Amino acid sequence: MSYAVIHMQKVKGNGVTGMQIHNQREKESDTNTDIKKDRSHLNYDLENETPIDYHEKIKAMIDQRVDQSQRKVRKDAVKVASFMITSDKAFFDRIGEREEKRFFETARDFIGEKYGKENIAYAMVHKDEKTPHMHLGLVPITKDNRLSAKDFFGKKQQLHQLQDDFHTHMKENGFDLERGVSSDKKHLETAKFKLQTVQEKTKELEENLKRIEQIDEFDKKYKEGRFTNRVTMDREDFEAFKGVAKAGIVTLEQNKLLEAKLDDLKASNTFEVQNLQRSLKQAENERNKVMDTNLKLSRENNSLKQRNKKLYMENQLLSGTLINIKEFCKERIKNFDILVGYWKAHVLGRLEKATGKDLSHINLNLSDDDEREGFQKQKELQNEKEREKKQVENEFELE
Structure with missing residues (x-):
């Protein structure tokens, strides 16, 4: 059975x-x-x-x-x-x-x-x-x-x-x-x-x-x-x-x-x-x-620590170099701070256009009033161009 x-x-x-x-x-x-x-x-x-x-x-x-x-x-x-x-x-x-x-x-x-x-x-x-x-x-x-x-x-x-x-x-x-x-x-x-x-x-x-x-x-x-x-x-x-x-x-x-x-x-x-x-x-x-996994993570962690240390040192070097360059240019170029603000706004605008995202939250480190003035003027200019472009597109659609 x-x-x-x-x-x-x-x-x-x-x-x-x-x-x-x-x-x-x-x-x-x-x-x-x-x-x-x-x-x-x-x-x-x-x-x-x-x-x-x-x-x-x-x-x-x-x-x-x-x-x-x-x-x-x-x-x-x-x-x-x-x-x-x-x-x-x-x-x-x-x-x-x-x-x-x-x-x-x-x-x-x-x-x-x-x-x-x-x-x-x-x-x-x-x-x-x-x-x-x-x-x-x-x-x-x-x-x-x-x-x-x-x-x-x-x-x-x-x-x-x-x-x-x-x-x-x-x-x-x-x-x-x-x-x-x-x-x-x-x-x-x-x-x-x-x-x-x-x-x-x-x-x-x-x-x-x-x-x-x-x-x-x-x-x-x-x-x-x-x-x-x-x-x-x-x-x-x-x-x-x-x-x-x-x-x-x-x-x-x-x-x-x-x-x-x-x-x-x-x-x-x-x-x-x-x-x-x-x-x-x-x-x-x-x-x-x-x-x-633990061994791999430990190795990766050590590698990241070394890279982070290296990047920190490079950043310190670049920051010091930029400060020196900026001071050097201020003495020789009229309205240099305004131009710096202008180019920061210009680069930011290009990035926003390329990515299709609002990047206004990014800290651009505008160091003084002249830089902020140049930045603001360039932003206003960009906005004005955008309004004109939309107006032309609307007129074209109506025709």
């Missing part, structure tokens, strides 16, 4: 980039050898027709719907509840492509009905790994416009109810599946639960080995005599042999079920291991980026 598998993981802002890279196959994976690159084009997103920027979409959903007037969203808040939804390979092989897509659409609709379809950011189906599965991202926004994963998944009972409700929903929609086994059984961490599962399987195998040893005993006992077309044995041995034979048939069927369950466990384990590996790699990448 196949199982309805649904796992949920809370993801903060610093984990979103890793999910996007993995889900949309933006980089080649060094850790997941199950990915078949030649099948990646078969992957599809039930919510988005083209690849998206996870950060941008999640931020837009929060900005548009979360009330931040009283309290801003914390930087370390859970931004996404990441679901992994699947079954085992045998189940998908059995139902075919069309029903497979309906399986994921039905699962997507279940999340939408239970937690709000407007909260779903993406629903990426992967068909390029051994077992088809869907990564669905839910932004946990409550009905009263708060970002709160705790409201949805803060209690253990809520996660148990999720397993029950998901199984019921899939059964009601025609998918013959067993309820997924919860990996957070009481007093068991995930790793301990998996260890317990392995121990249970080991015990079954040991019992099967005992039966095989019984058969070996029978074989050894009756090989000591001469072989004929018939084998004669005691009634007690015959009854024991029958029991072993029946148990062997049952064991074969059990092995088939165990193989199906093993596929389910592999799909679940692969997802969890990949998430841990992605988170670790992402943390290392983020740390390296921050260190590189």
